């Protein structure tokens with residue numbers, strides 16, 4: 786897509802978000818399945834994957850790149866796997882719940898499936914090693930556009946000491962010409978699409 790986004794133009798941000806969500810929903814089931822398999826291959830070829838023990842991902846909805854097949858691979862590779870759960874209060878907070886093959890799920894207030902919350906099996910954002918973050922849009926510098934709730938921005942805003950690797954995940958059609966980061970946007974370390982894994986930071 787060839788769309789530029791001005792930094793503080795919130796109505797533009799909303800419009801772009803709606804267009805990109807429609808675009809990803811229009812992908813075929815075959816395109817979705819192929820994308821799911823390709824990202825597993827790209828991810829497992831990168832050293833960040835092998836050095837990570839605690840990995841967070843998401844349950845896809847709304848045409849998002851479906852990482853469900855990856856969950857089984859992670860468990861087989863003996864990774865500890867986490868999914869986001871939204872807090873009842875404060876409503877802006879999100880935690881990361883450890884899951885296994887036997888975990889149970891329920892719909893959250895946005896209708897997204899999330900694991901049942903169990904505080905003893907949660908991990909702080911800073912203590913994760915790798916976070917696969919759902920994107921609505923991204924550009925070639927690693928600026929991101931999310932669903933607009935600010936959940937990921939808040940969860941990783943103060944994580945500066947031991948920063949997990951933040952890897953955005955999207956279909957390549959969700960790339961836009963340029964997004965200007967909002968002041969609160971946490972920068973991505975990498976973007977993973979069905980085409981490639983692009984790394985923006987070193988070490």
Ligand SMILES: Nc1nc2c(c(=O)[nH]1)N(C=O)[C@@H](CNc1ccc(C(=O)N[C@@H](CCC(=O)O)C(=O)O)cc1)CN2
Pocket residue numbers: 843844845846849869879894895897919931932933934935936937
């Ligand atoms: N699969 C997935 N899980 C995720 C996220 C995501 O982007 N993808 N999130 C990433 O942050 C968090 C949820 N964030 C969300 C932020 C806004 C809306 C939203 O505005 N949804 C509706 C409005 C519905 C309503 O208000 O009832 C919409 O589709 O317009 C949904 C989820 C945590 N879990």
Ligand SMILES: Nc1ncnc2c1ncn2[C@@H]1O[C@H](COP(=O)(O)OP(=O)(O)OP(=O)(O)O)[C@@H](O)[C@H]1O
Pocket residue numbers: 929930931932933934935936937938939942967969970
């Ligand atoms: N660190 C923060 N502290 C407080 N509010 C924040 C913080 N980060 C983001 N927000 C708020 O969250 C709202 C949504 O931000 P933005 O539009 O960048 O969401 P997003 O990055 O698309 O969503 P997400 O992070 O859920 O993927 C903004 O209006 C902003 O005020």
